[in-house]
Amino acid sequence: MAKKDESSDGLRLNRRNFLRTTGVVGLAETIAAPVELAAQSAPAAVGPGDVPVRLNVNGRQIDLMIEPRVTLLDALRTRANLTGSKRGCDRGACGACTMIVDGRSVYSCSTLAIEVQGKQIRSVDGLAGGDRLHPVQQAFCDKDALMCGFCTPGFIMASVALLEKNPNPTPEQIKKGLDGNICRCGTFSRIFEAVSSVKGVQRG
Numbered sequence: 001m002a003k004k005d006e007s008s009d010g011l012r013l014n015r016r017n018f019l020r021t022t023g024v025v026g027l028a029e030t031i032a033a034p035v036e037l038a039a040q041s042a043p044a045a046v047g048p049g050d051v052p053v054r055l056n057v058n059g060r061q062i063d064l065m066i067e068p069r070v071t072l073l074d075a076l077r078t079r080a081n082l083t084g085s086k087r088g089c090d091r092g093a094c095g096a097c098t099m100i101v102d103g104r105s106v107y108s109c110s111t112l113a114i115e116v117q118g119k120q121i122r123s124v125d126g127l128a129g130g131d132r133l134h135p136v137q138q139a140f141c142d143k144d145a146l147m148c149g150f151c152t153p154g155f156i157m158a159s160v161a162l163l164e165k166n167p168n169p170t171p172e173q174i175k176k177g178l179d180g181n182i183c184r185c186g187t188f189s190r191i192f193e194a195v196s197s198v199k200g201v202q203r204g
């Protein structure tokens with residue numbers, strides 16, 4: 001006697017058929033497709049151990065072996081002996097760590113070193129030309145725009161980024177351009193005065 005085909009008369013209710021009848025298979029396939037696509041296009045994972053990272057800082061190539069989780073601030077301060085940029089909050093709130101990456105000011109405490117490979121990184125360490133201060137550094141000195149000086153490297157880099165984009169900012173534009181930086185000593189009015197006094201900053 002031939003074996004009875006249960007699927008032909010609708011008696012067979014396996015797991016897949018059950019899910020299909022309830023629409024769950026379609027839903028699962030809809031979800032799975034983009035997940036698979038994302039997995040295919042995701043960049044290869046690196047770390048967690050040390051990996052080679054090549055940075056271009058102040059026009060100089062720096063090769064490091066660091067974990068992918070190392071921030072730009074830590075990479076430069078602790079591995080490249082570039083200690084001009086300061087760690088204030090270490091969480092993107094104070095601006096003491098500000099550097100310029102491809103012309104934009106960034107919080108280096110919140111930027112991974114590995115992310116900025118191939119970009120032009122500028123830190124306060126490379127701003128002066130030998131014994132000659134950058135015009136913004138000179139203006140901060142001339143206007144006495146610092147007290148303890150801890151925020152100063154970040155303010156100077158943020159000011160350079162601002163002036164390179166807009167060489168003649170209004171007082172309002174200066175305030176807005178520097179609103180990511182905090183001075184706990186309260187030297188804001190002198191900082192704004194210093195930035196206003198700078199003329200002729202060229203694109204770096």
Ligand code: FES
Nearest residue numbers: 088089090095109
């Ligand atoms: S140390 Fe980076 S924003 Fe404060």
Ligand code: FES
Nearest residue numbers: 147149183184185
């Ligand atoms: S000069 Fe002291 S925090 Fe700004």
